[in-house]
Amino acid sequence: MNGRSKAGPGSNLTLKHVAREAGVHPSTVSRALNPATRSLVADDVVARVLQVAQDLGYRPNLLAAALRTGRSRLIGALIPNISNTLFSMILSGAAERLASAGYSLVIADVGDEPARQLELTRQFVARRIDGLILATVRRDDPLVAFCVEQELPAVLVNRAEEKRRLSAVVSDDGLAMQLAVEHLVELGHKHIAHVAGPETTSTGHLRRLGFTQAINSHKLGIEPSIEPTKSYSREEGARAAEKLLAGNDRVTAIVAANDLLALGVYDILREKGVNCPRDISVIGHNDMPLVDMISPPLTTVRISHQEIGRQAASLLLSRIQGDETVQRNVVLTPSLIVRESTAPPRKIR
């Protein structure tokens, strides 16, 4: 009847053992060990129980506690791609905050496929995770509907959702583009183009809108637009840059929606023998590690992804613990890091 063949890990040391050793009932041990219920037990008994538990090296089985209480103290994270630093930084920040509250982080590296995302989410639910951090969502995502329906506490990171059904922690994409465009305008640029990210993501969408608005507010003309990229990748950036330059020789600066796209732009510039920043200035977004070491060091918008993770974790915890039901959007302020990929435009081209 015993599922385990041998002892196995996990010590098999239970409340009962501690109770017997301390000469009290298991329920008393439970109460003595839990700070919230400790006051129900006489001081001397508490002391004795604590001592015995310590001596025996007792550690409660979190699985059993979770089953009984209905709270697993596990938080799930749905990430499109862990190996992208952006996301691992978010995880790092979230894990830090969660650990200090006694929660652990379960990760699912799910890619972009909605079916797989939903399946992994269901598995999380089956594990009775207490909350969810979503880094995958698109502007209108069925996953969000699922979470709302299941009353599953969830927080979106990095990307937000159009209908604002869930709390989110994001960077101010509009401000970011404003900073970028302003910097270029100050340098004297008049013909600035944008390599937009995927329209399905809030970042791609909002940055494009922000760019347009910034251009308008400076009374500059919008450069003939090219299609948004299909994904945030170096290859897509290259493809976009190629198209952009083929049909336009006025452009003196390119604002990319993301560092990887900017790197793709670099690839094409190099290929065509166009010098950056002398001929064309480039601005990225995210300030990924090492973009300060490439040639030329990339001017980019910095976002503290770790802070996004930390805020998301805090938001989630307060939702779980405090039964707080208001949805909140936390918007972090980005900053422009000026390096050597931006310079005044050449007088003549």
Added chain:
Amino acid sequence: MNGRSKAGPGSNLTLKHVAREAGVHPSTVSRALNPATRSLVADDVVARVLQVAQDLGYRPNLLAAALRTGRSRLIGALIPNISNTLFSMILSGAAERLASAGYSLVIADVGDEPARQLELTRQFVARRIDGLILATVRRDDPLVAFCVEQELPAVLVNRAEEKRRLSAVVSDDGLAMQLAVEHLVELGHKHIAHVAGPETTSTGHLRRLGFTQAINSHKLGIEPSIEPTKSYSREEGARAAEKLLAGNDRVTAIVAANDLLALGVYDILREKGVNCPRDISVIGHNDMPLVDMISPPLTTVRISHQEIGRQAASLLLSRIQGDETVQRNVVLTPSLIVRESTAPPRKIR
């Protein structure tokens, strides 16, 4: 008596409901749903149960199953720093393989502090994780002793342990250094120095040994050695390079134990106006993302960290599922990626 105030997420749909609906006993439902025990149930009953479960959208509570069976289908990962791509790549590979076997990955971003590592490990044990992936271990680590003692299935990744008490998946550090040195020798270098990683890690130690051996096998003289670095970081790399160049003007090539160290070397070379690769060639280790974009593109040793993660997961699963107790060391073969940071030495300097 009910812990939950409201319904909460997780559907509260249990075996009993399915059983009632299908007109059978819960145990029969359990058996019908589990492929391993399905043969104990009549075919028509299986069909009916499956149908009902499907219709109701039943999903078993993994927490309850875990408590009863003693297996949580959770694997813990102890990582010194998730935001380092090296580790997030390992996680990515491991998560992929684990997910396909129905296991989830719980991560702990623990830094380098042994006390914290042990504490987080204990918490993992309290969660009854089925296995552990350790990326943090030093050459002789108390954590390994702990795992062995607790009979906790564990696999080391990237770094191995001296006493080989646990299985490990590593790259062939000796071979890596041999490839690096051979490449430089072929280019004509005779005075090659090494910026060593921390001696506490197996990688730092083994790469230093491998380097020495490779130099000897080519009958070259060992350059006066400098102290190993304290950590794998750009700053430490810079510090080491500074010391190295201060006392030695014969050196025409530097093999760093890691890309970050190599980047630190770059920093100093630039600062001192020493041209790489014309004056000094540099080789890194790991082939981190973007080192192909920096100036000059870094010649480095490529390791498939994702493959390390995958192999580690497989090893762990076979240990858990097959009751296999042999410890195995899986050694992956690295390759040298030649870029532009290496060139023949200048005739005169």
Added chain:
DNA sequence: TCAATAACTGCAATCGATTGCTATCCAAGA
């Protein structure tokens, strides 16, 4: 036709902690 066996299915214990309710004891107040 009857016993022996096989094939299912149900019963109930179990995993380990939590918690509402109840029982006991002692002190304070009437």
Added chain:
DNA sequence: TCTTGGATAGCAATCGATTGCAGTTATTGA
């Protein structure tokens, strides 16, 4: 002296799935 009540501690149900054992029915062979 008796009641009231506060402080402790124990009892037993419970969370939801799994599984050894036993019981029932159908099937086979003699």
